Amino acid sequence: MDFRKIYEATMSLLFKVAIRVVNDPEVAEDLVHDSYIKASEKEMVFPSMNDATFWLIRVVKNAALNYVKRKGREQKAYQKALYEDHRVQTSGEIDLLRQETIEKAKEALAQLPDNLREVLILREYADMNYKEIGKTLGITEGNVKVRVFRAREALAKLLGEDDVYLS
Incomplete structure (x- = not known):
């Protein structure tokens, strides 16, 4: 399969x-x-575009999760070494509320177990369907549905209705 076609797709x-x-x-x-470099270095040959897509998604997902973990460790080390001033500006109340909501959502998403966070990110942000997520993660479509449901429930509990600004 041609690298350019895989890249464009x-x-x-x-x-x-x-x-x-x-x-x-x-x-x-x-x-x-x-x-893409990893696929090229390993001289990967994919029987179909779907196989290439799912393999690359796994590689990117794992690399991204590893990056976030590494950054989290680095950030904790920096915070221990350097105290930062976290005063909140009183102007731009709506923008502040929106930003706080985004931060709360990110924090809540980060608190989810990896298996729930993965399926929710792939479903909500990568716009993948349950079948594609199952194939990417190596689990059944039914298991994907259950995990997405549980992830949404867990997020709702973590966020609470009163703590989120949606307007």
Whole structure:
């Protein structure tokens, strides 16, 4: 299968997966390009476009999760070494509420177990269907549905209705 065809067919999907995990466009792009390099170095041969897509999604997802874990450890070390001032500005109340909601959602998502967080990111942010998620993660479509349901329930409990600003 031609590398250019694989690249054109998968780049935007892989970028969506990576950006939702790492929340940094430059890092996401690097992780995606690294996945293509890995496929090239291993001289991967894919029987179909779907096989290439699912393999690359796994590589990008794992690289992104590893990046986030490493960054989390680095951030904790920096915070121990340096105290940061966290005063909140009183102007722009609506923008502040929106930002707080985004942060709470990110924090809640980070608190989910890996297996629930993965399926929710792939479902909600990568716009993958249950069958594609199952194939990517190596689990059944039914298991994907259960995990998505449980992830949404857990997020609702973590966030609470009163703590989220949606307007």
